[in-house]
Amino acid sequence: MPKSPHKPHKPASETALIRRIRSRVAGSGATGLSLGIGDDCALLRLRKGEEFAVTTDLSIAGRHFLPDLHPPEVVGHRTLARGLSDLAAMGARPVAAFLSLGLPREMTMTRGTGKAWVERFYDGLLALAAEYRTPLAGGDLAESPVTLADIVLVGAVPIGKALLRSGARVGDGLYVTGNLGGAAAGLAELKQWNRQRAGAAVPRRLATRLAPHFYPQPRVAQGLWLRRKGVATAAIDLSDGLSTDLEHLCEESGVAAEVDASLLPLHPSASLEEALHGGEDYELLFTAAENARVPRAIGGVPVTRIGRIARRRAGTPAVMMRTQKGVEPLAPAGWQHFQ
Numbered sequence: 001m002p003k004s005p006h007k008p009h010k011p012a013s014e015t016a017l018i019r020r021i022r023s024r025v026a027g028s029g030a031t032g033l034s035l036g037i038g039d040d041c042a043l044l045r046l047r048k049g050e051e052f053a054v055t056t057d058l059s060i061a062g063r064h065f066l067p068d069l070h071p072p073e074v075v076g077h078r079t080l081a082r083g084l085s086d087l088a089a090m091g092a093r094p095v096a097a098f099l100s101l102g103l104p105r106e107m108t109m110t111r112g113t114g115k116a117w118v119e120r121f122y123d124g125l126l127a128l129a130a131e132y133r134t135p136l137a138g139g140d141l142a143e144s145p146v147t148l149a150d151i152v153l154v155g156a157v158p159i160g161k162a163l164l165r166s167g168a169r170v171g172d173g174l175y176v177t178g179n180l181g182g183a184a185a186g187l188a189e190l191k192q193w194n195r196q197r198a199g200a201a202v203p204r205r206l207a208t209r210l211a212p213h214f215y216p217q218p219r220v221a222q223g224l225w226l227r228r229k230g231v232a233t234a235a236i237d238l239s240d241g242l243s244t245d246l247e248h249l250c251e252e253s254g255v256a257a258e259v260d261a262s263l264l265p266l267h268p269s270a271s272l273e274e275a276l277h278g279g280e281d282y283e284l285l286f287t288a289a290e291n292a293r294v295p296r297a298i299g300g301v302p303v304t305r306i307g308r309i310a311r312r313r314a315g316t317p318a319v320m321m322r323t324q325k326g327v328e329p330l331a332p333a334g335w336q337h338f339q
Ligand SMILES: [Mg+2]
Pocket: 085, 086, 089, 236, 237, 239
């Protein structure tokens, strides 16, 4: 019987998939990895006087990304970026990443002539991993009713020197890296486009404009710089939105904060609301003593003073915002992912 040119697509076997991933991960030039994928455990090495910084993030289809709207490369990039951003906020250097993927059977198959979703997911994730010299050192794969990616990032930081949320003091200046609201503005634009053009792939020109949402850049170099120079008294990364993350920092430090709306570095296409509550910008929010020398940019990324740390008074909101109308409470209204 002649072979049909239209064989049904078979799901990649788990072993074959792992072999392909492993071949792509090999030789990623890591410094803290003694043994990567292939044995029962990875072996990680600390430098003298360091401790581990470990963070984990779960990304679930429909909750943290939308499979119809987010290209697989974008999902892969964002999965790793979230973890790297947490390391950045602690001033830790990335050592290794561990990824567990749950995939519905159809996600392991190619549609038409393209690569399977999972291969494109790794394209996005491994490109960012290479940029930040973070080897993928292990993980797991399983069939799952819903697509999900659970990532663990291991970093290293000199013992006792990690940047914490709890170090802010009354009188400190409040600073942010980069600009704010670009991710939320991009998501809004993506959703608007989707309402008009259901089904079609995201066009390249739109994807470029959506870069802050699709390809956020974790501020690893900036976090390392702040920690090494001893400039920051406290830090957090902006994953949920300035209003929410600043409240977290104030809670942990036992202080209040006043943001000056006129000082906020808005992304060119973002509204004030998106900058305050949008989330997923993955910039660093940090505090520094009043007399600290805070540069205007770190590693080419602008740094902007946006307010100050004040005394916490019982019964008053932790975060206030100064506008032309005066000083008003800024309630934490961080963006709820895809709700
Ligand atoms: Mg964080």
